[in-house]
Amino acid sequence: MIKTWDRVYTRAVIDLWNEVAVKDGYKELNEESFESLFQSNRYFDPENTFVLLESNQVKGFACGCTGDDLPLGDAAGYMTCIVLTQQYQTDEYYKLLLESIENRFRQLGKTQSDVLFFNPMMLPWYIPETPKHEHNNAPGVPIDSSLYEFLIREGYKERAREHAMYLNLSAYITPEQMKAKEKSAAEQGYHVELYDPVMHHGVAEMLERLGNPLWQKEIGESTEKGIPVVVAALHGKAVGFAGPVIRQDNGRGYFAGIGVHPDHEGHGLGSILFFKLCEAFKEIGTDYMSLYTGSTNPAIRIYERAGFHTVRQFSVMRRELSR
Template identity: 30%
Template sequence: MKEEMENIDDPLKKEDEIVNLDKVEIDEVEEIEIDDDPLKKEDEIVHLDKIEIEEPEVEETKIEEPEIKELEIEALEIEEPEIEIDDNIEITKEPGISIIIEEKPVEILTIEESTTEEYTIEELADENIHAAVELYNKVINHDKLAYKLLSVETFKEYFIDETQYKKYNYIIMSDGKCISFINGIVANETGFITFVAVDPDYRRCGIGREMVNHLEEIERVENITKYEMSFFNPINLDWNIPEYETYDHPNSQGVDVSTPAYIFFKNLFYRDVLCQNTYFKELKDFSYTEDIEEKIKSLNERGIEIGYLNKEQHTGLKELFDNLGNELWREGIMNAIDPVLVILDGNKVCGFTGPLRVQASGRGFFIGIGIHSEYRKLGAGKVLFNALCKGLKDEGATFMTLFTGDNNPARNIYESAKFKIVKSWQVMRKIVL
């Protein structure tokens, strides 16, 4: 059973191209010459046209400065020619002296040409795989993402090696290095986006947006109905539990809301669908609480017990999964090789959890927990989950991780066993129009 089905409590139906920005051409500002300045004839205007001297006495013909200033202003207002001036020119008037034309600061002068102008989006080729891996790991470190660093081989396994679904990989190269990488995959009429990386030195230039737009156009050919980031993506990227580098989880449940990617996709018209929380607990000190002991006793008094599934002896499996309405759980449990814990009412199965498996990292594995609707509110779910934790600890597991929807009542079961949320994800989707 594929690990991507793990812990699904809520089923969720999951050219070479040149990136150009126009160059800005800035015309030089023409100098404007103003002829016939009315002030050039100021002396003549003042002494000949405007002043009449009636008597020879100087005292009676003396012209005071305030009168001269007034005449200067009047001449400026009456005889100033009309001039058409560009919007980028500012006129400063200094009365009695001249008209000075200055260039206004033009903001467009500070705009630099986009660094994406000469770059081409191309398919990832074998000769560029090492460069793509280098960029992937650089972004993980720079952005402090939870995803594990990849070798060339693991990178190929995740993103390149073909499965039943077609994978898409595109890059942008510059001077021999990869400055952007994107991966997507199409499955079940859904175009998934797995990872988008842009070199930190080339961000804020629209590269990431153009990469996503390009991938969407490619995936659209597959007759998909939506684009999505969710736990239904067949590519399951491992990531480390924050502050516990040796502990991991085998897949992401959407977009990490603690990263800039969340707002990035919102601005590309992706919408929130469902918040998923990842829970974590170390198992080294796990034991039943007094409350769980009491619930076990109460169930036993009703004839309800916890045991291991025996498909040949136990009944009610079909009815249980019909009641739960989860075909992935049905498939996972019916095909399970590892032990499965069940709630038994006599010989009838009325709940399940498991299968119990310990992964190489020490993680206790299970795909989910389900209780028949007729047996809920009896504490059976909490008892069954605690039995799972104890069983995995006894098998050698050192920790457990799981995820569930923010509004899923199952979170009450996990939180009652002292599991803590370590990361929140948002399932994001864009409908194909």
Template identity: 40%
Template sequence: MRTIDITAGSREAKQAYSLYEQACEEQDMLHLPLTDREFEEKFLLPQEGMEKISLILEGGRAFASGVADRLTGKLFVTMAVTEKSSRRQGFGRAVLYDLEKRLMELNGKKELEISFFNPVPLPWGITGDKKIEHPNTPGVDVRSDAYIFLKNCGYRDFAMQNSYYLELSDYKLPEKMAEKRLQLEKEGITFTFYDPDVHTHMEKMLRDFQNPLWEKELLKETSRERGGRPVLVPVYQGRVCGFAGPLDVEKSKRGYFSGIGIDEAFRGKGLAKVLFCLLCEGLKERGAEFMTLFTGENNPARNIYEAVGFSIIRSWADMRKRQL
């Protein structure tokens, strides 16, 4: 079974796009449909800081795509799809194995990963009475056939992620959080939007969190007056001691959420819950109708989300495979 490199605008690109669309339509996966142009941008067209490889099996029965991320130095499998009538015949496994080999040749590393750190985000959603969409798939849906397929191909769980949902139509800042905010302000901690010309310590704090995605996104942000997307921060004597945001409303009316973090020197004061409640309030004021987010099964941050009223709607596995 021979695999072929997929290039934008080719017959193979159309075949791969058809496989992706079929899987979306038949709800074999939660990924949202893409236009053919969006598909090519995600899987085929060059992007700064990464190298993509997309392969299709001769005859168009299965395709797989992955990326080498220069920022983290990691190798990621982004997608593997097999035509429905051709499953369980070795086609998907064949194209995935060729993809793994090609990715490892790029930087000599022997470990492949499927996780939210993948720099190629794929949107997903759940149909039903409520509109639920999220811009990035944080792993492998544990309810999907793909999860079993990847287990059989040698991938193993290294973390579990839960996706959370909150409807914002009835959201109000809890009275206890309003009182806590006043208490913190008496201690000199105020809540405002980040302005790099006024506030200090943002870059150091983000580096200390050791989350390259936060650094990549948030260090681009500026104050609203300078045209940037606003980032909500608690500030003590001009020093940033946490963040939440950026505050942005997507086309789906989802309130955007990159993350929340508190400087280690200011933890234990209740800042995180107040900060997150203010974020929800701010997003609602900007027109957001709902929020989705994900966090690790064992991440203490889940206590913040659940206290506000978020509920789990899906669970995902972050998976790795190491070649011997």
């Protein structure tokens, strides 16, 4: 029997998650984190959250979400998770829960179901072979999971594969090759350093040219509030950034991204910014960094030169929804 969400199932779903989802690497949940991740999320929809019951016992949990203000939100619904206890991990039960999510998407006028990093319900997971170092979001379905195999059989298309990469900062050293690249850029008038409002200007103009609303908000606010940001500047004018440089409570280095003004590409500034970001994190006592990159993204070589290595792979998936 499939039931839509009721808070009465909270404890049983948490127990199910900690029994099953944790085996796929996801972080365990308690009542506080479940509330924060699901029920208090502004995109939580109790009509798109389901439990599978057998003899009134919770055997499965599934959740999807929508929002017209989300990226692709006019057309896409986001599948957040489908979790089934071990003996129920069959196509029959996966399909019952998947169809429940997709039917809700159809009711809301959505034409596609996506498993994608734009999903605002972010599932934290542990980085393998670390002392519970964690990343705050899964950008797709783990390719080593039974859910991934089911979705492929069900006709979901893999649109991209994301590499989750990790660096333990205790062993980080900036390579000599990068120091030489920084010297070459300096000879052309470019300097990469922490933002200083006395020395640097033009951040807002640079962010506007990059055209990323998240960066405009987060990097703009960081430079205004004195939160460290690494900038590339030409004669004091900002032409690139990396950051912000924030050590999270779990020891991870949080940053929103790296960007270089299109008119100043070709000088190695993206690489220099990234390595300077690693240095900045190490200097404030950050334990580790983790990030995602597509398998075809040339930047993966930059990350590897810094000492990052791939720890997991996630599939970005989609299915067009028939009426």
